[in-house]
Amino acid sequence: MELAKKELATQESHKEREIGWVLRHGRGTAELALGLRRAILPGREELDDALYAAALFHDCGKYAQRKGDHGEIGAARAHELLAGLMSKDELETVCHAILVHNRRKQAPCTELEYILQDADILDHMGSVGVWLSVAYTVKTGGTAADMLAYHRSEEYERDTEHLRSLLNYSQSTIAFHEKETFTAAFIDRFEQECAGSMDYRVNC
Numbered sequence: 001m002e003l004a005k006k007e008l009a010t011q012e013s014h015k016e017r018e019i020g021w022v023l024r025h026g027r028g029t030a031e032l033a034l035g036l037r038r039a040i041l042p043g044r045e046e047l048d049d050a051l052y053a054a055a056l057f058h059d060c061g062k063y064a065q066r067k068g069d070h071g072e073i074g075a076a077r078a079h080e081l082l083a084g085l086m087s088k089d090e091l092e093t094v095c096h097a098i099l100v101h102n103r104r105k106q107a108p109c110t111e112l113e114y115i116l117q118d119a120d121i122l123d124h125m126g127s128v129g130v131w132l133s134v135a136y137t138v139k140t141g142g143t144a145a146d147m148l149a150y151h152r153s154e155e156y157e158r159d160t161e162h163l164r165s166l167l168n169y170s171q172s173t174i175a176f177h178e179k180e181t182f183t184a185a186f187i188d189r190f191e192q193e194c195a196g197s198m199d200y201r202v203n204c
Helices: 002-008 019-041 045-058 070-082 088-100 111-122 126-141 143-152 153-166 169-192
Strands: none
Touching: 002 019, 019 045, 019 111, 019 169, 045 088, 045 111, 070 088, 070 153, 088 111, 088 143, 111 169, 126 143, 126 169, 143 153, 153 169
């Protein structure tokens, strides 16, 4: 974890996100990945070390000012960072998972790689997804009304359905649905509170 903090804590991945997002997202994705592994592949604890490392560093190649496939960049960077800290086979597993984490539905992947892909999507949803919407809106000069308009738009529906379609496991789809249910309830209440209303119900 100290290596991840040193490498990722000050990294800017997007101009619209806070410094350190890569570290927070990596940690969140790593914990989600372990939870998914337990649900999808119970008894496969031998995957956990490589899965956690791949998830923690999966976006280490994402820089706001750097162009190119961040999976390729990240795999190469992770190889530099993690060489000597794990076996050669485990290092190759970690780096290949990073390489393909954003190439969803393009080619057959290992179970570890599919789990990482799903955990990555899930860490953008729910309360974290609300935070991303707020951060993006503020950093681009928008207003609460702009954020609400996006969440009520066909664009939001398309974006959400596209992410749902990229999931690999039914357990991931269930978690995605729960997070989207929370988001919908939050947006309903936020809209009413923005209008000054106290007549609201939260169904989450």
